[in-house]
Amino acid sequence: MKNISNRYRSSFLLPCLILLGTVAWGCGQKETNRDDDPASSKPNIIFILTDDMGWGDVGVFYQNSRKKEGDRSEPWQRTPNLDRLAAEGARLTHHYVSAPVCAPSRASLLSGLSQGHANIRDNQFDKALADNHTMATVLKELGYATAAFGKWGLQGDERYSEDGDEWPAHPLNRGFDYFLGYMRHRDGHEHYPKEGIYRGQKEVWRNRENITPKLDKAYTADLWTAAAKQWITDQVQNSNDDEPFFAYLAYDTPHAVLELPTQPYPEGGGLDGGLQWTGEAGQMINTASGKVDSWVHPDYAQATFDHDKKASTPEIAWPDVYKRYATANRRIDSGVGDIVTLLEDLGVDSNTLIVFTSDNGPSRESYLPEEYEPNKPTFFESFGPFDGIKRDTWEGGIRVPTIAYWPATIPAGQVIDFPSINYDWLPTFVNAAGAPAPAIADGVSLLPELEGGEINHDRTIYLEYFQGGSTPEYEDFSMEHQGRERNQMQVVRMGDYVGVRYDIESAQDDFEIYNVPKDPQQTDNLAQQPENQRFIGKLQQKMKDRALQSRMPNESAPRPYDDEMMPPASNGETEAGVTWKAYDGTFPWVPRVRTLEPAATGKASRPDPGVADKDHRALFFRGYIDVPADGTYKLYLSTAMGAVLRIHDATVIDADYGYRPGTERTGEIKLKAGLHPFRLYFMNGNREDVRLQLQWSGPGISKQPVPPGRFRRGR
Structure with a gap:
């Protein structure tokens, strides 16, 4: 096995300098040096997510090294377009998913929350994504047109409209302006929705319309690519120049049944070539002809390998199941190249941020009569130099191939080996658009690293x-x-x-x-x-x-450590009170302030918005709560605008998205006696009423305001 190079060497025990640069936003945001750069405007964003593609499946990550070694007993795949994307952008070699299976992984990705906070955990397929901030809601708030293509699977089990075409967490109810794709998780197990060759007919929805009857011979990888290309073209050619776009393109391949396309990928790419959306019933895309489940990429159709590791015996053909797997991955690779060409044709490639990644490690299910070899998920070593596959939390199940491309901003050829995880992308995109992330977000912005900086975060995956x-x-x-x-x-x-x-x-x-x-x-x-x-x-x-x-329990996903009390912090000398910082700006949500420049700072005996001028739009209080005894504590918070309370890294109270001013939000947490660090984010919106009431109850404590004597700050 080959070691992976790593320039990130700072220990978790060493102090870290947080140097988070960002685009200017509002009045308090730190400015970067990109005023003369095309990326000084909000970038377009395309997030491309594959289903079950392993870290080892991508050429530049692993397959190219297999080819270089030239061992005929160890075949290799090719991904030329992804390799080009990495060469012209950044390769994130230590990037993780938040769970090794699709539903919780995608829920954390879209919400910006770890599996310690996301409402979808374990194997909760088709559960409704929480009605809270998502990638789409925050970017829409910042002026983006938003669209989702492909696999969703987070819609909620129960429909609630009389005509049966609605789900509580439909993409249109979670911040997307447009949707074309599979709503249900299991629909993504079949890649010909109308024909349903192996898994039965499935449903493709365009917004709230089932368009499956029109989708003759539509291979889903082609369908999603063509639909995304058409929507992107419409946004650039027909929308206001000031409106950037966000496209979430979620392939359902190479996951599940290893079906083949109908024909070669169309010549060329971009506006006039490659895949095209025709919109004609019966031939909605230009590859909806020929024979379904028939075409193998020519690089693999006649490929052979040394099956017995004996040069003296003839090589044999690749098993069909691996030709299919490699073709499915190559089709995605072609689609990525087609989209990049489209951006170039439209003249928006320089200021478009593309992220390519996978939802978890590789699977061993082919969903065909011919399964994978019993001792490998594929004979390409899709898990790379790691152990583990999908559903494992060894590196092979959770570390995924990830590429970021943004010519105006990301230096070409970067290899970023700083640890990151998929719930980092929401704060990264918001930061790239010039705003601070919502305070409930668990991730960190990767923008400094993507810009080429050497940044050390004191953070935990x-x-x-x-x-x-x-x-x-x-x-x-x-x-x-x-x-x-x-x-x-x-x-x-x-x-x-x-x-x-x-x-x-x-x-x-x-x-x-x-x-x-x-x-x-x-x-x-x-x-x-x-x-x-x-x-x-x-x-x-x-x-x-x-x-x-780092977490809060969730009744739907019980853990053996749910009832364990949270240990206090080990800290140095403290004194009475808290520290506070005030921020100017116009904030669409309770902001996480780590990327903002404070307009004023000070100390106070307790969290009190009256300590700062009411014209400051956001306040941040920090310190410790001195917990007198072991037990379960209930916190109560009400405010005139919005607030978020974290104890350690656990979000105890979220009074932000959908919060009705003046109402009380609560949260329970099990704490051992001692000092527990807290962060309280508060937004007053420049209102006359700047109320903020924080109360608690616990062992021997009836509901009452947290006494000033229970707040401590570091010296």
């Missing part, structure tokens, strides 16, 4: 997930991982170190700890080594604490 069964016994995996019972799983990454827990029974279970830049296959469990136990012991406890401090 956090995942939790439940899945029965075990890690496959693939011969490529280490013996320690083969057949491992999954059940309750958890991952914490801090700097170079990844803590993994499988089959968790309690919060006291130890993490396996790996230095993944040096040990990508996770074979050297540092927690079991006697040397450096002082360092590893501290890290072990820090991971256990952070795992409890």
Whole structure:
């Protein structure tokens, strides 16, 4: 196995300098040096998400190295357009998904929330995405036209309209102006919706209309690409020049049944070539002809390999299942190239940010009579240099191929090995559009890294997930991982170190700890080594604490550590009171202020909006709450505009999206006695009424305002 280079070396124990640059926004946003750059205006954004494509499936990530080695017993795929995208942009080699299966992964991506806060967890397919901030709502608020194409699966099980064409979390109800795709999760298991060759007929919806009867011979990867191209063209040619666009393009391939396209990818690309949307019933796209499930890419149609690792014996043809898998990935690659050509033809490529990634690691299900080989998910080593596949929280199940391309801003050829995760993209896009992220967002903006900066965030990558069964016994995996019972799983990454827990029974279970830049296959469990136990012991406890401090329980996804009390912070000297910062600007939501320049700062005895001039639109209070005894505490908050309360990294009260001023929001949290850091974000909107009331109840405490004596701040 090959080691992965990593320039990110700062320990979680070292202080970090947070240098978050951003575009000017409102009156208080820090300015960057892009005033003379095309990207000084809001960029168009295209987010391309594949289904079950592994880190190892993309040429520039792994397949090209297999080709270079030239071992005929280890075949390789090709992704020339994605390789070009990476060469002209940035390759994020340590990018994670928030869960190793599609529904929770996509929910965290779209909401900007980790699996410690998202309402969709585990295998809750077709559950309604929470009615809160999403990528689409925030970008729409910032002036973007928004559209979603392809697989959704977050609509809610129950329809509520009389004519049966509505779901509570329809994309149009979650910030998108336009939708064309599969609504249900299981529909994405079939790639010919009308013919339903292997999985039965499915439904494709255009906004609130079922258009499946018109979709003869429409291979979904082609359908979504053609529809996205048409919508992007319309936005550029027919909309106001000041209105940027956001397109969410979610392929349902190479996941599930490995069906083939009808014909070669059309010649050329962009405005006049490649895939085209005709809009004619029976031939909605220009590849809706020929024979369904028939065309294999010529690079693979006659491909052979050394099946027995003996040069003296003839090579044999690739099994059909792998020709299909490679063709499905190559079709996506062609679609990406087609879209880039379209942007160039339209003259908007320079200021369009494209992100390409996957929803989780590779799958081993072909949904065909011919399954994959028993010892590998594919014979391409789609999991790359890692162990684990889809549904595993080893690196192979959660680390995904990720490329970011934005010619006006991202230096070509970057390799970013700073750890990041898919819930970082919402704050990144908002930051790129010139605004601060909502305070409830769990991710960090990746814009400084994408711009070429060397930024060290003191942040934690956090995942939790439940899945029965075990890690496959693939011969490529280490013996320690083969057949491992999954059940309750958890991952914490801090700097170079990844803590993994499988089959968790309690919060006291130890993490396996790996230095993944040096040990990508996770074979050297540092927690079991006697040397450096002082360092590893501290890290072990820090991971256990952070795992409890980064989440809130969810009744629909019970965990064995839900009833564990959150440990207090280890801190230095403190004094009475809190610190505060005030911000100017016009904020469409309660802002997370880390990218803003404060207009005023000070100290106070408690969180009180009266400490600052009422013309300041946002306030941020920080300090500790001195909890007197172990137990369950209930917090109560009401305000005239909006607020968000976090204790440690857990969001205890969200009084932002949909909040009715003056009403009371509550949250319960289990705390051990001691000092617990809090952050309170408050927005007054320049109103005469700047009320902010924070109360609590708990062991021996009836509902009452949190006493000033219970607030502490660092010296």
